[in-house]
Amino acid sequence: MIDKGRDAEAPRSALLDVLGRKRAQRRPVWFMRQAGRYLPEYRAVREKAGSFLDLCYNPDLAAEVTLQPLRRYDLDAAILFADILVVPHAMGLSLHFAEGEGPILTTVRSMAEVEALKPVAGTHEVIQVCRTVRLTRDALSSHLALIGFCGAPWTVASYMVAGGSSDRVMAKIAAYQRQPWFCALIDRLVNESIDYLAAQADAGAQAVQIFDSWAGDLTGTELEDFVLRPITQIVAGLKKRHPELPVIVFARGIGSAQRRAAAIPGANAIGLETEFDLSELPDGIVAQGNLDPVALLAGGEVVEAEVRRICGSIDPQRHIFNLGHGIRQGTDPAVVGAAVDAIRRCDG
Amino acid sequence: MIDKGRDAEAPRSALLDVLGRKRAQRRPVWFMRQAGRYLPEYRAVREKAGSFLDLCYNPDLAAEVTLQPLRRYDLDAAILFADILVVPHAMGLSLHFAEGEGPILTTVRSMAEVEALKPVAGTHEVIQVCRTVRLTRDALSSHLALIGFCGAPWTVASYMVAGGSSDRVMAKIAAYQRQPWFCALIDRLVNESIDYLAAQADAGAQAVQIFDSWAGDLTGTELEDFVLRPITQIVAGLKKRHPELPVIVFARGIGSAQRRAAAIPGANAIGLETEFDLSELPDGIVAQGNLDPVALLAGGEVVEAEVRRICGSIDPQRHIFNLGHGIRQGTDPAVVGAAVDAIRRCDG
Numbered sequence: 001m002i003d004k005g006r007d008a009e010a011p012r013s014a015l016l017d018v019l020g021r022k023r024a025q026r027r028p029v030w031f032m033r034q035a036g037r038y039l040p041e042y043r044a045v046r047e048k049a050g051s052f053l054d055l056c057y058n059p060d061l062a063a064e065v066t067l068q069p070l071r072r073y074d075l076d077a078a079i080l081f082a083d084i085l086v087v088p089h090a091m092g093l094s095l096h097f098a099e100g101e102g103p104i105l106t107t108v109r110s111m112a113e114v115e116a117l118k119p120v121a122g123t124h125e126v127i128q129v130c131r132t133v134r135l136t137r138d139a140l141s142s143h144l145a146l147i148g149f150c151g152a153p154w155t156v157a158s159y160m161v162a163g164g165s166s167d168r169v170m171a172k173i174a175a176y177q178r179q180p181w182f183c184a185l186i187d188r189l190v191n192e193s194i195d196y197l198a199a200q201a202d203a204g205a206q207a208v209q210i211f212d213s214w215a216g217d218l219t220g221t222e223l224e225d226f227v228l229r230p231i232t233q234i235v236a237g238l239k240k241r242h243p244e245l246p247v248i249v250f251a252r253g254i255g256s257a258q259r260r261a262a263a264i265p266g267a268n269a270i271g272l273e274t275e276f277d278l279s280e281l282p283d284g285i286v287a288q289g290n291l292d293p294v295a296l297l298a299g300g301e302v303v304e305a306e307v308r309r310i311c312g313s314i315d316p317q318r319h320i321f322n323l324g325h326g327i328r329q330g331t332d333p334a335v336v337g338a339a340v341d342a343i344r345r346c347d348g
Numbered sequence: 349m350i351d352k353g354r355d356a357e358a359p360r361s362a363l364l365d366v367l368g369r370k371r372a373q374r375r376p377v378w379f380m381r382q383a384g385r386y387l388p389e390y391r392a393v394r395e396k397a398g399s400f401l402d403l404c405y406n407p408d409l410a411a412e413v414t415l416q417p418l419r420r421y422d423l424d425a426a427i428l429f430a431d432i433l434v435v436p437h438a439m440g441l442s443l444h445f446a447e448g449e450g451p452i453l454t455t456v457r458s459m460a461e462v463e464a465l466k467p468v469a470g471t472h473e474v475i476q477v478c479r480t481v482r483l484t485r486d487a488l489s490s491h492l493a494l495i496g497f498c499g500a501p502w503t504v505a506s507y508m509v510a511g512g513s514s515d516r517v518m519a520k521i522a523a524y525q526r527q528p529w530f531c532a533l534i535d536r537l538v539n540e541s542i543d544y545l546a547a548q549a550d551a552g553a554q555a556v557q558i559f560d561s562w563a564g565d566l567t568g569t570e571l572e573d574f575v576l577r578p579i580t581q582i583v584a585g586l587k588k589r590h591p592e593l594p595v596i597v598f599a600r601g602i603g604s605a606q607r608r609a610a611a612i613p614g615a616n617a618i619g620l621e622t623e624f625d626l627s628e629l630p631d632g633i634v635a636q637g638n639l640d641p642v643a644l645l646a647g648g649e650v651v652e653a654e655v656r657r658i659c660g661s662i663d664p665q666r667h668i669f670n671l672g673h674g675i676r677q678g679t680d681p682a683v684v685g686a687a688v689d690a691i692r693r694c695d696g
Contacts, residue, residue: 169642169676176646176654219623220657255603256628275567280604294517298524306524309568328517 011143015077018286018320019207019246019268027316027347028076029340030147033326034069035081039333041068052097053089056082057124059131066136070144072333073340077145077207078136080200082129084151084211087192088160090125091117107163109170111181117188121195130203137204148205150196152212152251153189153230160185168214175218175226190230194237201242209248209271210234216253216273227251228260235266248288252325256280274324278313287314290324291339297328299335304342311346359491363425366634366668367555367594367616375664375695376424377688378495381674382417383429387681389416400445401437404430405472407479414484418492420681421688425493425555426484428548430477432499432559435540436508438473439465455511457518459529465536469543478551485552496553498544500560500599501537501578508533516565523566523574538578542585549590557596557619558582564601564621575599576608583614596636600673604628622672626661635662638672639687645676647683652690659694 017024036042042065049055055062066081085103089095093106108114120126137146150156158171161182174182197208215227228251235247250271251261262270262285272278272289281287295306310321321343327336365372384390390413397403403410414429433451437443441454456462468474485494498504506519509530522530545556563575576599583595598619599609610618610633620626620637629635643654658669669691675684 169645172640172642173646176640176643176650216623219625253623255623256625275564275601275603277567277604292520292524294520295524297517298521300525302524 013076013143013145013206015145015147015320016206016246018317019248021286024317026076027311027319027321027343028145029321029343030075030077030079031069031327031336032079032323034073034075034079034336035065036327037329038327038331038336039068039072052083053095056086057128059128059135062129062132063135063139066132066146067139069336070140073337074344075144075340077147078140079147079209080129080133080136080149080205082132082149084149084156084213085159086125086129087120087150087156087189087196088117090120090123090196091188091192093117093160102165103159104164105159108157108160108185109174109181111184114181114184114188117185119195120192121199126196126199130199133200133203133205137206145206146204147248148197148200148208149211150193150208150234152210152215152227152234153186153193154218154226155212155214156189156193157182157185157226158214158217168217172217172222175222178225186226186230190233190237193234194241197234197238198241201238201245205245207246207248207268208238209250212249212251214253215251216255218254219257223254223257223260227254228257228264231261231267232264235264239266248320250288258282269320271322272324276324278310281314286318286320288320288322291322293323293325293328293331296323296331296335296339299332299338303335303339307339307342308346311343316347361424361491361493361554363493363495363668364554364594366665367596369634372665374424375659375667375669375691376493377669377691378423378425378427379417379675379684380427380671382421382423382427382684383413384675385677386675386679386684387416387420400431401443404434405476407476407483410477410480411483411487414480414494415487417684418488421685422692423492423688425495426488427495427557428477428481428484428497428553430480430497432497432504432561433507434473434477435468435498435504435537435544436465438468438471438544439536439540441465441508450513451507452512453507456505456508456533457522457529459532462529462532462536465533467543468540469547474544474547478547481548481551481553485554493554494552495555495557495596496545496548497557497559498541498582500558500563500575500582501534501541502566502574503560503562504537504541505530505533505574506562506565516562520565520570523570526573534574534578538581538585541582542589545582545586546589549586549593553593555594555596555616556586557598560597560599562601563599564603566602567605571602571605571608575602576605576612579609579615580612583612587614596668598636606630617668619670620672624672626658629662634666634668636668636670639670641671641673641676641679644671644679644683644687647680647686651683651687655687655690656694659691664695 014024015028158168161171246268269286274292362372363376506516509519594616597615617634622640
């Protein structure tokens with residue numbers, strides 16, 4: 001069991017306290033993609049597992065890589081090791097990850113193809129992910145929160161339409177044209193995401209994050225219809241089943257529209273992309289982010305200065321320290337540790 | 349000579365009137381990358397020219413492709429056909445464009461390599477571009493403005509550091525670290541850009557645009573130091589030599605910081621990226637943009653609706669209709685014409 005800092009009173013989770021707007025013991029910290037290729041111990045497990053997807057669906061090994069960063073660093077939360085494409089995979093699309101090339105997925109570009117998609121509940125893929133959640137939760141002390149996640153409909157749909165990560169233009173055209181099959185796909189993803197996140201919560205996830213990595217592709221009514229409305233529906237559907245489950249909405253790259261994301265009913269926090277100017281932060285919200293992963297590559301004084309700038313800009317009771325995007329491959333694990341130390345120094 | 353709409357009084361340029369805050373006859377329109385691969389007549393000239401760079405440095409053919417879109421569409425301005433990498437090429441770096449792969453450039457990553465860069469004034473590359481400017485200007489009627497351009501230091505430097513378009517992370521790390529060679533490179537690009545734009549103005553360019561395509565990579569003090577300050581210096585240096593020359597600053601992707609770009613002394617207009625929310629437009633400025641090039645791929649009603657939305661959001665006396673990014677290959681030339689017609693209908 002990982003229980004750094006545990007004491008007799010079973011200390012509370014700083015992450016859950018900030019999300020619940022209770023007094024937190026400290027500014028919580030976790031890093032997007034914190035279990036990943038920059039860690040040698042991850043790469044060792046990955047080799048043992050076989051393919052990337054084999055690792056995602058192997059609960060013992062997936063739980064192990066979920067826990068690895070918490071052995072190294074004084075973090076406040078673990079983020080489930082999985083992939084946003086688990087949902088389309090569980091819906092019946094073929095999926096594989098070509099080494100160094102990103103995902104390759106069956107395309108979905110017609111109403112017939114949308115209608116052929118299966119429900120995710122009870123699929124092997126979702127069962128295995130939920131086993132990972134349970135194993136991880138059992139291994140974590142009470143003050144360390146376990147975060148589940150899914151991709152948001154717009155982002156997941158953009159991969160499904162393109163058949164991988166090659167080009168989001170096809171999805172954007174379908175969105176502009178309000179193609180009935182595309183709208184139906186978004187609606188299907190809303191429903192499946194609710195089931196998927198609810199299953200993660202049933203298995204022990206204590207908070208969830210909805211990742212809309214490509215939200216910044218859209219503006220205006222398209223942002224409303226394909227990013228904000230579907231996320232709003234997911235949050236509402238999920239909270240019907242898990243009223244107390246905190247939800248972090250990460251609509252990456254939407255800039256001034258983060259105000260609208262923050263207003264989603266039931267959203268407990270919003271994630272802020274690296275490019276978000278913290279002086280524009282809406283009042284009264286809980287924000288997560290937004291250290292530049294490239295600052296971790298730059299290292300040294302850059303990390304110190306950026307951590308100081310961010311910690312100085314946001315009240316620790318209203319902030320979850322994180323990156324504005326996932327940790328990059330090639331990041332020095334020692335620099336990640338230095339970042340955590342710098343955060344603790346800033347607030348301490 | 350291209351003189352659509354010309355009458356006996358030698359009508360004024362709507363583009364120059366809006367930039368000069370004089371009463372314009374109509375909302376001016378031009379499109380970024382309007383001379384390009386989506387036009388069959390461009391592809392015909394391109395085949396005749398040889399390589400892409402051969403075309404850039406062939407004044408007769410480059411002037412011809414600069415003029416082609418004005419033969420097809422009722423536009424208000426021509427944009428010089430050239431490339432933002434003319435400056436590093438003229439500074440002595442080797443450059444070629446691999447078909448379908450983008451530019452390949454000698455890298456610059458040390459003070460010695462910065463110091464070895466040559467001044468652009470009087471180089472073959474700049475002379476040929478200026479010949480294109482002169483030929484184009486001579487072929488245009490007075491109401492059609494000719495726009496010259498350069499890449500901004502941050503964007504051009506990011507290609508020089510990477511040796512092409514592969515990855516801007518190296519430039520970003522150098523910026524964060526305030527590497528002396530990187531700061532010196534930015535300063536060199538400021539000075540060379542002034543000379544290059546002044547030469548274009550001498551040759552007949554009536555307005556210039558500074559393209560900072562990757563400005564959105566940076567925020568905070570990095571945005572200030574490597575995007576806004578260098579552009580401010582270019583505008584100041586250029587206006588010393590050409591006080592009346594209008595300058596359009598296009599710092600793409602900086603969102604709420606467009607307000608800061610608009611405040612650059614001597615900037616006559618700012619370009620707005622597609623992702624910029626027009627409801628956030630600062631008061632009292634002249635803006636250019638921001639139709640999504642993907643809307644042109646979506647075509648039909650999407651173009652109509654987007655044109656109506658943009659024209660309805662900005663006063664035609666304070667707006668230059670344009671895209672938020674360059675026209676995409678594969679765009680139907682008829683849809684570009686339909687967009688121009690839609691703009692005229694909106695205001696008419």
